[in-house]
Every structure is written in structure tokens, then in C-alpha cells.
Amino acid sequence: MNVLCILGHPRPDSFCGALADAYRDGADEAGAAVRELAVADLEFDPDVHAESPTDQPLEDDLQTAQRDIEWADHLVFVYPNWWGTMPARLKGFFDRVFEPGFAFAEYEDGEGAGHEELLDDKTAELIVTMDMPPWVYRWIYRQPGTNAVKHATLGYAGVRTTRVTELGPIESSTLEEREEWLAEVEALGRGLGSGPESRTARATRKAGAWLGALRLQFYPMAWLAYTIGALAAGGSSGVFSSNAYWLGLGFLVFLEAATVFSNEYYDYETDRQNTFAGPFTGGSQVLVDDALSFRELRTGIGIAVALTGVFGVSTVAASAGSTVTTASAMVGLAVLALGYTAPPLELSYRTLGEVTVAWTHSVGVLLIGFVALGGSWQTPYPWLLGVPFLLSVLPSITLAGVPDYAADRAAGKRTIAVRFGIDRAAMVAMVTALLAALTASVWYWQGVVPEAYGPAIYLSMPHALGLCWLLHRRLEDAAGPQRIDGLMAASLSYIAWFAVVPLLGLL
CATH class of the missing domain: 3.40.50.360 (Flavodoxin domain)
Structure with a gap:
């Protein structure tokens, strides 16, 4: 030294x-x-x-x-x-x-x-x-x-x-x-x-690196969607005392960990070139900053996948519904979540990443909560309940491609922003934000999903309009990649309307 x-x-x-x-x-x-x-x-x-x-x-x-x-x-x-x-x-x-x-x-x-x-x-x-x-x-x-x-x-x-x-x-x-x-x-x-x-300082720094790699800021939306599905099937009285609910939640925690770790691993090249990385985009940078090694991250992926399997099998065993349906929903979710960046699917490299994230953090997990607590996948209720949620996730995940635009393009990652341009990505975010608010409002007005939505859901429309106004003022194709932390915060907080309102309605 x-x-x-x-x-x-x-x-x-x-x-x-x-x-x-x-x-x-x-x-x-x-x-x-x-x-x-x-x-x-x-x-x-x-x-x-x-x-x-x-x-x-x-x-x-x-x-x-x-x-x-x-x-x-x-x-x-x-x-x-x-x-x-x-x-x-x-x-x-x-x-x-x-x-x-x-x-x-x-x-x-x-x-x-x-x-x-x-x-x-x-x-x-x-x-x-x-x-x-x-x-x-x-x-x-x-x-x-x-x-x-x-x-x-x-x-x-x-x-x-x-x-x-x-x-x-x-x-x-x-x-x-x-x-x-x-x-x-x-x-x-x-x-x-x-x-x-010191050894203590090294251990503390390593623990901080793993905590950063987990990217805990993205977990709540999936947990809330899952809980909404469970409440819709089991009612507020029996859900939180159900073994199936807590085991399923463990499955989601470790699947999310496996997903973000694999994203960090397979997205290294785009993360390395990303000069606009922020708290919501560009990965956690733990590999780029040498806070964790590739070997350590591979080990983390393996452990997380193994625990995902353990909790998945336990959830299926404890499920109050069809074991085949519950297992199929969980396997399908895992394949899509891990296939976001991992080969052979590499969905984020095929302009399917945004839809995949929206599905796996809304309808996909909501359906697991619903069938694990005894609901039937053939019932329209969970699907209708998940539509506004899915639409509300699309603006934020689409906008996440804006700061990453140049790095993703150089690495061959075909996000919506890369494939269609930043201005069209902004348009997708605007349209899906408005559709989420409109769909949820219609659902409440027509009583499509009884008890899930209340009058408060109408307040999502001003939020959607405000988000559209911010996008119109801030994003245009000529502006190129840039940090958009404020827009990301506005779009991520928008999801709360479609998570918190139905959650409170079903409790």
C-alpha cells in the first residue's frame, strides 16, 4: 500500500x-x-x-x-x-x-x-x-x-x-x-x-452496499398490490392471520431482491456508462463503485432465488385456493421478474421491460394475493382491480428510461425512450397517467369493484394533470438524457392513489 x-x-x-x-x-x-x-x-x-x-x-x-x-x-x-x-x-x-x-x-x-x-x-x-x-x-x-x-x-x-x-x-x-x-x-x-x-468499518460498509443493492424504495408498490389482492379474496378479518399471506409476502420480498440483484448484474454495462444515475434510475451502482464484486452479487442472486423458491413452495402448500393456480401465478411472476434483464428473455432489451415491470408490480402480484387467499383467477374482480394499478406504474417506469437514455442506447437496451425517443416516452407517460385516473374513477362511479375505491380516487385526476403539465414543460426530445428526480418523485407518488385508496377501502 x-x-x-x-x-x-x-x-x-x-x-x-x-x-x-x-x-x-x-x-x-x-x-x-x-x-x-x-x-x-x-x-x-x-x-x-x-x-x-x-x-x-x-x-x-x-x-x-x-x-x-x-x-x-x-x-x-x-x-x-x-x-x-x-x-x-x-x-x-x-x-x-x-x-x-x-x-x-x-x-x-x-x-x-x-x-x-x-x-x-x-x-x-x-x-x-x-x-x-x-x-x-x-x-x-x-x-x-x-x-x-x-x-x-x-x-x-x-x-x-x-x-x-x-x-x-x-x-x-x-x-x-x-x-x-x-x-x-x-x-x-x-x-x-x-x-x-477497521473490520467493523468494513463490515458496516459492506452491509450498506448490500442494503443499497436491495433498492428498498421499490418494494412497497408490490407489497401493497399483493395485500390488495389478498384482502379482496379473504376479507380484512382473516388475511393478516393467514400463514399463506405472510409466506407469500416472503416470496415477494426475496423475488424482488433476486430481481434487483440480477438487474444490477446484467445491467452493469449500461450502469457503468450512465452519467445521469439517480436515486430512482441507473441502478444502485454497487458494481460500478466496486462496493460489491461480481462474485458477491452472483452469490446474492443465488441465495435470493433459493429463498424465493422456499417461500414459494411454502405459500403453495399453505394456500387456501387452488395449488395449481397459485403455483402457476408465482412461477409466471418469477419468470417475468427475473427475465427483465436476465437471459434468455432480456425483456428490457426488447422494448418489453416497461410493461413487464408494470405487470409484475400490479396485476401479477395482486393476482397471487387473491388466489393464495382462496380467490379464483377466473373471477373478473382481481383483473379489474389491477388495471388502474398497472396503468399508474407505467409513467414512472417509462420515465426511468430518460436519464438512462444514452447509456441504454450504447449498451443495446431498447427501452421505450431509446426506441421511440424521449418525447414519445413522455407522451406514453402522460397517456397512461390519465388513463389510470380515468379508469379508476369510472370503476368507482359504476361500482365495478365494490368497496375498493372511494371518492378520494377522483383526486388522482388533478395529480395526473399536474404530472402531464410537468412533462410538457420539462421533457422534449431535443433535451436529451437528464436527471429528472422531481418528475420521478411525482410519477412514483402518483401510484399511491391506486395502492392506498383501494387498500383502505378493503380493510
Whole structure:
């Protein structure tokens, strides 16, 4: 491991200097290759006088500092906390060295959202001294300087801070306390032999990666549709005490997990090229960011599929309806869900992905809930109940192809947006949103699905009209791919009318 230890104190012979030496000694013992850099010894102007840092030539020492940072795998910053933040000279070092083109790159219009992190292959840790108890700085002052370095500076460049060690108060400390701190920091350097972060931190980060890969924000719509179907068949009194209901819910949870994991796996190429990824589009990026490996994800897919099978068989066994019908509905749903990106079906690559997602998150799961609780698939009720739900899902899944447009097109993924253009994708979203509100309103007005819909469903029409207005103002083919987080939130929240209203009506 290549380690660059950067001393940010203006006086190299300070206690911070002794801490930097202690860390270096520990890192040497761990077998790391260590370079040292004292900001105080560098000859440079800490102020940016030009309009952009790139317009101000770097001094020789700063050019060397950039080369050292590029060489390093792990950056260690040792500095004092003055007036709640770092010393001015260290701030000037960041201003000059972390310039565009070295630490980050801004996207041009149409190239991506935000910026590209150019130092995302590095980790860092901060060792900060202060003249107050660290708990006061952390909990009372909310550690503004640490946050500035960790998130606004290093984080902006893609550097992941693995550890922050805050020591103090220094001025009133005893010799014994300072010796303990030196020993503690030397142990931190020695710990590099097992990596730049603790086992607990690694486990926590890995758990966070799996949690992100699960994409839990998309589960509720399927759960609600399933519960609506179960209530429609079994009535509110017996559903939640039924083993079939809870086993079926487990089946859906693990099927959804298997689906999102397989999507992450087979959509890697489009996710890798996607510069407009957001909370609702572009996947979780766990493979792209190396948070999980392909092997780990394959293992996750296998476990999720196995548990899907276990809960599926258990649901069929506990079903109050026809076992053949329940099993057929569950197998059909699983094939469609996994076939969204997985070969050989690869439905999302054949302009069938949007319809598949709409079906598997509305009618498909609603029907399973209905037949598992004793209903008959030949009854029109679950199908009619699922139509508005299906239509309401189509706007959001169709719009999800807009930010992904360029990446999907490059990877050969034939979404509606890729095949017909962004303006026509917007038109599909408008039409299906209006049809969902109109269908549900007619169902209530004509009593097509008794008890499921109430007068509140009429409020879905203003939401649909508002969504259409936003789409008309925001999306056109000439605009190209773009982040549309607001539109995605508006379209996903639109589904709530067709999930919550019938759910409350059937309870």
C-alpha cells in the first residue's frame, strides 16, 4: 500500500508533526510504502487569484504534491483544528492542488449530472488535534471542519474517508496523555497491515452496499398490490392471520431482491456508462463503485432465488385456493421478474421491460394475493382491480428510461425512450397517467369493484394533470438524457392513489 502522510500544521515541529512521525513509524512496520509532505515546507501562493484554479500555474512543489497524491492509495491528513476548521495554509493547499482536471471534472451540458470524481480510487483518514474535548466538537459544534474536509473536499473528489481520529484538548494535556495519543496514532499506522479501515468499518460498509443493492424504495408498490389482492379474496378479518399471506409476502420480498440483484448484474454495462444515475434510475451502482464484486452479487442472486423458491413452495402448500393456480401465478411472476434483464428473455432489451415491470408490480402480484387467499383467477374482480394499478406504474417506469437514455442506447437496451425517443416516452407517460385516473374513477362511479375505491380516487385526476403539465414543460426530445428526480418523485407518488385508496377501502 502506498501511503502519503500530509502534515497540515504551519509548524512542522508541533505536536501534529510528532503525530505524523508516529503514524509513519507504524505504517513502516506494517510494510507500507510511505511518503511525507509538510504543507509548511512547500513554496506556493495559497490564494487563487485567477477566475479558475486551472488558470493559475502550479508551483513546482504543488506539481510534486499532485504526483504524490496520484501515487498514493491512502492519504493521511494530520492538522490542528483552529477556529473550528483547518489552518489557512492547508485550506490554500486544497484550493490550489484539488483543481478541476486533477481532483474532479465538471460535465458539459448533456454529458452527465454533477461532476466526475477523479480520485475515487483512494482512501483517506484524518488525525485532528484540538483544544477542546472531541465530544464537544462532535456533538455541540457538529464538527464543521471535519465535515468540510471529509465531505466537501475529499468526498467531492471521490476520496473515501475511512477514519477520523480527534485528539484533545491538547493545551491542557499531560505528558502521559500525549504519549498515549502518540502510541494510539502509531497503532493506527501499524493497522494498515490489514487495510485502511477497521473490520467493523468494513463490515458496516459492506452491509450498506448490500442494503443499497436491495433498492428498498421499490418494494412497497408490490407489497401493497399483493395485500390488495389478498384482502379482496379473504376479507380484512382473516388475511393478516393467514400463514399463506405472510409466506407469500416472503416470496415477494426475496423475488424482488433476486430481481434487483440480477438487474444490477446484467445491467452493469449500461450502469457503468450512465452519467445521469439517480436515486430512482441507473441502478444502485454497487458494481460500478466496486462496493460489491461480481462474485458477491452472483452469490446474492443465488441465495435470493433459493429463498424465493422456499417461500414459494411454502405459500403453495399453505394456500387456501387452488395449488395449481397459485403455483402457476408465482412461477409466471418469477419468470417475468427475473427475465427483465436476465437471459434468455432480456425483456428490457426488447422494448418489453416497461410493461413487464408494470405487470409484475400490479396485476401479477395482486393476482397471487387473491388466489393464495382462496380467490379464483377466473373471477373478473382481481383483473379489474389491477388495471388502474398497472396503468399508474407505467409513467414512472417509462420515465426511468430518460436519464438512462444514452447509456441504454450504447449498451443495446431498447427501452421505450431509446426506441421511440424521449418525447414519445413522455407522451406514453402522460397517456397512461390519465388513463389510470380515468379508469379508476369510472370503476368507482359504476361500482365495478365494490368497496375498493372511494371518492378520494377522483383526486388522482388533478395529480395526473399536474404530472402531464410537468412533462410538457420539462421533457422534449431535443433535451436529451437528464436527471429528472422531481418528475420521478411525482410519477412514483402518483401510484399511491391506486395502492392506498383501494387498500383502505378493503380493510
